[in-house]
Amino acid sequence: MITEDLDRVPSAFIISLTLVMVGLFLFIALLNGQASLAILCVLVFSMAAGAWVWSRISFSGIHYDLSFDKNRLFPGETLHLSVRLENKKFLPVWLRLQIAHGGSLKIDSGETMLKKDCGLLWYQAINFDWCLRAVRRGVHCIGPIELEVGDLLGFYPKKKKISRSHDIIIYPRRVALNPVPLPRRDFFGMPGAKSPIEDPVYIYGTRDYHHRSPARYIHWKASARHNRLQEKVCEPAEQEKVLMLVRTDRFETDPSGETFERCLEAAASLAMKFVRMRYALGLVTNGRINGDGRSFLPVSRNRNQISEIMETMARLEANPRGKLLDILQKGMALPWGVTSVCFQFEPDHESRELNQYFKNRNVPMVTIACGLSADFPEAETKDNGMILRLKDICAKGDRLE
Numbered sequence: 001m002i003t004e005d006l007d008r009v010p011s012a013f014i015i016s017l018t019l020v021m022v023g024l025f026l027f028i029a030l031l032n033g034q035a036s037l038a039i040l041c042v043l044v045f046s047m048a049a050g051a052w053v054w055s056r057i058s059f060s061g062i063h064y065d066l067s068f069d070k071n072r073l074f075p076g077e078t079l080h081l082s083v084r085l086e087n088k089k090f091l092p093v094w095l096r097l098q099i100a101h102g103g104s105l106k107i108d109s110g111e112t113m114l115k116k117d118c119g120l121l122w123y124q125a126i127n128f129d130w131c132l133r134a135v136r137r138g139v140h141c142i143g144p145i146e147l148e149v150g151d152l153l154g155f156y157p158k159k160k161k162i163s164r165s166h167d168i169i170i171y172p173r174r175v176a177l178n179p180v181p182l183p184r185r186d187f188f189g190m191p192g193a194k195s196p197i198e199d200p201v202y203i204y205g206t207r208d209y210h211h212r213s214p215a216r217y218i219h220w221k222a223s224a225r226h227n228r229l230q231e232k233v234c235e236p237a238e239q240e241k242v243l244m245l246v247r248t249d250r251f252e253t254d255p256s257g258e259t260f261e262r263c264l265e266a267a268a269s270l271a272m273k274f275v276r277m278r279y280a281l282g283l284v285t286n287g288r289i290n291g292d293g294r295s296f297l298p299v300s301r302n303r304n305q306i307s308e309i310m311e312t313m314a315r316l317e318a319n320p321r322g323k324l325l326d327i328l329q330k331g332m333a334l335p336w337g338v339t340s341v342c343f344q345f346e347p348d349h350e351s352r353e354l355n356q357y358f359k360n361r362n363v364p365m366v367t368i369a370c371g372l373s374a375d376f377p378e379a380e381t382k383d384n385g386m387i388l389r390l391k392d393i394c395a396k397g398d399r400l401e
Contacts, residue, residue, distance in 0.1 A: 019048065048155070054091065055156035058149040061089030062120075064162075066099075066145065072169045072311070078108065079132045079168065081142065087120035094119050094157070096148040097128065102140030104170065105132040119152055134170045137261060139290050139315050141165040167291065171310045172261070172268040176395040180270060180388070182242070182339050183364040206230040241280040241299050241337050243363075244271060244309075247344040247351070248287035251318040254371070259345070260318045263370040266390055267343045268313050275306045283309045284332070286324040288317040296327065299335050325354050339364050345371040347387060368393065 026041035028034070062085070069080045087093055099114035107114070108131040116128050143165030150157035206222045209229035222230040246267055251260040274281050282299035289295055293315035297308055340358050344351060346369050358365045370390040 019045075051151045051153060051155040054093075054151035055149075055158055057091065058093045058151065059147075059158060059160060061087060061091075062093070062095070062147070062149060063088060064097075064145070064147070066142075066166070068142070068166070068168075071166065072171065072307075073134050074171050075134050075136060075173045077134050079105070079134065081114070081130045081132055083128045084125060085118070085120065085128070086125040088123060090122045092119065092121045092124075092152055094150050094152050096157075098146045098148075099142060100144055100146075100165075101132070101142050102138075102168070104134065104136040104138055104140050105142070105168065106135050107131070108133055134168075137170050137172045137264065137314055140168045140170060142168060169311055169314045171314050172264040174272070175265045175269045177266065177269055177273065178393050178395050180341070180366070180368075180393050181386075182240070182341070182366065205233040207233055240274075240277070241282075241335055241339065242274055243282045243284065243299055243334070243338050243340045245324060245340055245342040245344075245354075246283070246285040246287060246313070246316065247324045247342060247354075248285065248316070248318050248320045249324075249350065250345040250348075250371070253345070257318065259371050262390060262394075263343050263345075263368075264313050264316065266368065266370070266394060268310055270341070270393075271306060271309050271313075280335075281305055281309065282338075283312060284324065284327060285312065285316060286320050286322055286327055288319045288321050290315045290317055295321075296332070298332075299338055323350065325350065325357060328354075328357065334361055334363055339366070341366045341368065343368045343370060345369070 022041050022044050026038055029037035029041060065084045067082050073079060083097060083099070085095060085097065095118055097116045101114055114130060118126055120126065145162040147160045147162065148157050206219050207230065209218060209231040213231050217231045219230045219232045244267060251263070254260065271281060280299050280301045283297040285295050287295070289312065293312045294308065295312065297305065297312065340363055342354065342365060344367065347367060351367060355365050367387045368390055369387055
């Protein structure tokens with residue numbers, strides 16, 4: 001049974017003055033031989049005592065389970081949250097449930113709080129369901145959970161706070177992008193499967209061993225599993241490799257934070273585009289990470305790479321924790337043929353140092369200036385490499401809901 005979601009007014013039975021008055025009436029009734037009044041006062045005391053004992057044991061046998069259909073989503077997508085409450089004892093109870101949630105998760109039903117009242121009979125279970133819509137990028141907590149349980153009349157409620165919370169990762173919004181020109185680094189001319197040289201580092205499958213193939217291509221574990229010789233099938237040596245950089249310096253000059261959000265939306269959308277094009281991808285940022293995310297992801301093509309990149313961008317904050325160049329210089333190995341794409345606020349002295357760092361290693365650098373409104377002076381592009389404005393790579397009507 002579900003009751004209205006209203007705060008209960010404390011009953012008069014729990015007011016000490018009222019109980020003192022009932023005790024006074026009982027004393028007067030006993031002195032004057034008023035049996036009916038005495039019995040009524042005893043009943044009142046018995047009811048208050050019973051309600052108190054009822055509330056003390058009401059938490060016993062109460063079980064809850066919180067679940068949701070996904071914990072990673074894009075803005076505009078919905079999350080289905082379900083809570084199951086079960087009373088595994090013979091004693092019925094009154095119960096109130098309240099769940100804290102971030103302001104970037106909006107309840108579709110129009111409620112402002114995840115809050116419900118209900119009464120649970122003996123061995124009864126009930127489910128509460130909400131649909132939450134993601135509004136803004138970030139890491140948002142669902143929890144802690146606050147349970148308030150008591151007797152059915154609500155005379156002596158008891159509260160219990162369950163500190164466990166669940167992180168919901170909201171990725172940056174997907175946007176439509178114009179083509180971003182990258183310098184070609186083809187080692188043997190034509191890209192893809194037409195390349196005559198295979199790279200043993202990039203293995204994407206196995207096949208039956210051909211007697212003319214070198215023995216070093218034999219995949220021994222796969223051969224044992226299939227009970228026949230298997231050889232590795234490798235990617236061509238030519239493969240586009242992109243190292244994405246997100247430099248968070250100076251984004252705090254925009255107090256609204258919209259410039260930084262637009263930067264991450266474009267960076268995340270470009271990363272997904274590169275993955276669809278089968279590029280090897282990596283990410284380095286000097287921004288602070290909210291939670292357990294990684295600020296450095298080496299260039300790779302493993303299947304979890306884009307998920308880790310998107311989670312890092314979801315957790316990323318606009319506050320820098322150091323110079324991006326210092327992070328790169330701490331023993332980072334750049335693979336041959338990599339191209340760097342740097343998202344930053346505006347080109348400055350540090351960006352010129354960054355470009356020189358890559359230039360000394362024969363790594364071309366493309367800069368996406370997110371806070372640049374006017375054209376960058378051509379005389380400065382020599383020291384900063386290729387510079388594109390954010391509005392130049394974002395297509396009109398760019399947001400994909």
